[in-house]
Amino acid sequence: MQTTLEVVQAAVNAHQNGVKTLDQAIKEAINEARTTCDRNGDNSPNCAVAWEIVEELQAEKAHQQQAKKRKTDLESYCEQHPEAVECLIYDV
Structure with a gap:
């Protein structure tokens, strides 16, 4: 049996590779x-591990949703308009 970390990591990798969404992995x-x-029964160790995977x-x-929300207004603007003067980055 795979460890909780392995199962969660496999689902996250599948999400990042576009194989399936995180929502699909959660439903599964x-x-x-x-x-x-x-x-196995509600009090079995396997049951606890299975629900721990869901929680993770x-x-x-x-x-991931929190990480998306951390962008500033300037960052959002620059994603839409990378050619704008405000968004140009110069190495000096």
């Missing part, structure tokens, strides 16, 4: 956690 992890808990994926999604 929720379904897997429900199946695992039904099969949700935390990664929240982290």
Whole structure:
């Protein structure tokens, strides 16, 4: 069985490579956690690990959303208008 870190990292890598979205990975992890808990019982270690994977994926999604929101107005403007004088960077 893969460790929690390996499963979460694989889902994040798949998201970054465009294979599937983080939302899809979260939905799959929720379904897997429900199946695992039904099969092994709600108090089993496998059930706890399955839900921990769901929590880690949700935390990664929240982290990525926070990272997107940290841009300043100038950064947003420069993404849309990289040729603008305000956005040019010179090495001196």
